[in-house]
Amino acid sequence: MRYRIACSTLGINMRIARIGKLTFRQTSEEFEGFDWNEPNRDRHFAKHGIDFPIVAEVDWSKILKAPDTRKRYHPQRSVCLAFCPKLGRVLVIVYEKTDGVGTIISVRLANHVEEKLFHA
Numbered sequence: 001m002r003y004r005i006a007c008s009t010l011g012i013n014m015r016i017a018r019i020g021k022l023t024f025r026q027t028s029e030e031f032e033g034f035d036w037n038e039p040n041r042d043r044h045f046a047k048h049g050i051d052f053p054i055v056a057e058v059d060w061s062k063i064l065k066a067p068d069t070r071k072r073y074h075p076q077r078s079v080c081l082a083f084c085p086k087l088g089r090v091l092v093i094v095y096e097k098t099d100g101v102g103t104i105i106s107v108r109l110a111n112h113v114e115e116k117l118f119h120a
Contacts, residue, residue, distance in 0.1 A: 017117050019114065019117060023066055024080075025065060026064055027063060028061045029065065029080070029102075030060065031101065033102070034104055048108040054087065054107065055107060058093070059082060059085060065079070080095070081110060091109060092108050092114060
């Protein structure tokens with residue numbers, strides 16, 4: 001699959017970036033905590049080798065975030081690119097946020113295109 005990447009700066013400290021159909025905006029996010037579905041966590045760990053609790057180590061003060069528009073999810077899902085200092089890598093995190101709590105849907109290491117976009 002080919003990715004089309006576009007990146008532009010809007011005003012001071014505002015960045016927009018696109019990968020395929022996803023439009024990411026630079027932002028920050030705060031959570032009161034995280035939860036997840038245990039069977040889903042086990043499946044994703046077996047597939048990607050990244051365990052969901054690592055999201056607590058992410059630098060949420062500088063993320064690239066896009067709404068997940070593949071389907072109509074309720075509550076709205078978000079996809080974000082965020083740096084994890086503990087791993088020294090960018091992660092792709094899919095989550096829902098309800099009442100300040102983040103429900104983790106998926107976590108994986110960013111591919112080279114996503115890494116490049118995050119660090120642009």
